[in-house]
Amino acid sequence: MTTLSPRRGAPSSYRPDARNGMLAVPYLVPALVLYVGFVLYPLVDTVRLSFFSWSGFRTRPQDFVGVDNYVRLFTADPVFWRAMLNSVLWVALSLLVPMLLSLVLALALNRRMVGRNVFRSIFYMPAVFASITVAAVWRWIYNPTMGALNQLLDHVGLGGLAHEWLGDPSIAIYSIFAASIWQAVGFGLVLFLAGLQQVQQELVDSARVDGANAWHVFRNVTLPALRPTTAVVVVLTVINSLKVYDLVVGMTGGGPVQSTQVLALWSVTQSFQNHNVGMGSAVAVVLLVISLSLVVPYLVWSLRDNK
């Protein structure tokens, strides 16, 4: 069976040296200043604030409380664990459903077929919409009295399945997730399509000559070639899933009964609605730790052979 070896880039005549490095420094300074000011400092300050009790007003004191915010978060916050569970659920479902759907669609739309570009555009289009717009559209689709979904079910004789899609705490999070699939599939589709262009046709042909069927070609040629792309899609999916916010805000605001609450929204709610910046920062730190613990090991593992 043919195996895929990493492609080597053409040797470059460019050789970095100390002199060029010095010349680059002034050009890097503005970006570095912006990065430190708008990314690094807020990040470090969020971690610091998670150990303080503070209402968010500059004129109010910041009282050091040690790990009290974390203790309260893990033991007394009635919403935190629900938000945590929903965030983890969202990550798992996102890796399972839209990512696989993207891959299947990419494989289908990578073949020569009539209207291929039209289909690609149709599937990608939802990814262009702002999440808050998607939320508004789906909120109307789910409207219990005037929404398209319940009316459609009624018209096809399945009125018994009509439901309060966003009002039932036991299914509201899945209803939002359905909207997320609609929006997210296009993004993964484009990445996988780009990755499929890197699959060398000669390897596919060789495998077929060796007697490989379609599944074997996919399993042993296409999938290994898609590994860097898959790593990118997985990482972006995990990150985007953990920071999901606007869809939830736009469709339920975290309700009903905080049943659709997620960590990112709960962090914002604690900081800016509850005026408890310390607790909100603690939620943000938990979110950061989860993100890093999921993303970094996967990146290291998936890219270890691509050095």
Place this chain on the structure above:
Amino acid sequence: MLRKFLATATAAVVLAVGLSGCSAAGANDDKTLVFWTVTQGDEQLPVLEDMIQRFEDAHPGVTVDLEQRSIDAHKDALRQVAGTGVGPDVYFYWEGSGLAGELVDAGLSADLTSYYNKYDWDDRFTSAALAGITQYGGHHGVPWTRQAMAVYYNKTLFKKAGIATEPTTYDELIADADALVDAGVTPIEVGGTVNWHIMRLLDSLVETECGATTATALFSGSASWADETCVTASYEQLKTWGDKYFNDGYLSMSNDDSSLLFFSGDAAMAIEGTWFDGTVVENGMDPNELGIFRFPTGTGRLSGFGEALYVNDASTKKDLAATFLDFVTSTPIQKDSVGTWASLSANKEVAAGTDNPLDALWEPFFTEADGVYNPADQSLSGEVTTEYWRIQNAVLTGEIAPADAGAQLQTFIDGSAK
């Protein structure tokens, strides 16, 4: 090499300085007042702009810069400027310990007692309006509106259900709701995604079941939600309303969506405030076909809250700001604008407007009321309000039994106070 390095470094510095120079400059001259408020409706903005124009005409050389933001953005913006020495000279905000009280604590509101003396503002406003100003000590803000909430009802739908008179007791209200159900009419519309819409009903149920003294003690933190049996009764009533009288799908609707049911004649009642007089007309309803009654709590108190205009303590133009506040709350200006933001003016010399017949219905409510009870989100802190909403909704969905609701809320309050 060195010359190249210096040249590029200089270019970078020039670029950075240039970029930093792009930041907006505030109004530093002593003739410009910066006024922050929430985004005004189509009918309100021209009236406000006219007020400002008349003030500028009366004070040559003075300019008022009006800045509008959505409600949450307005709150965020004020929080961000607290303690920075910048921000508006005058701003609109809601009264109450959980709202303006926080800005007072944060040093964002000037004590206007000296201006109350100078302009005799104590004589200008009703005592109810002034109570919202003096609640933090001193005088913070100038009354802008007195808002009250009551039950709007559709006369045609009440007639269809055989209801001839407005309910005067809670039992009569329940009987009317049952009659509406029997007539195939949704008794009341609520939108659950904005938790405060259902909260209005729960606030009134607590007032009904607990009475004025206990309700005040509960919301001020001097009584325990776990110990008062009336709390369980309130949540039981809320559950009844949710199970029998609310519109279908209320938990997944916003107040805007659910209000459509009232405008279209599909729901008979709505708990709304004085601002709703204009809203129903804008949405095509005939105000003569509507009535308003106070929620029959039996305590005689009116559900309501106040809105005020505040002067930033960091403002260097407090005298000019006070002049502006004196102008916009003066009798002639208020007579021209009454009904725009509320049916009644906080200025006691100004009678209710006559354009909308609903406006006149509010006046006796105010004069006959034995005080006011505030919405929960103006009485409780932000985080307790969030939990109050979670529990009210959990009772409605059956996740929390009414008997457990008060204890859970009190546990949270005790934990947040540590």
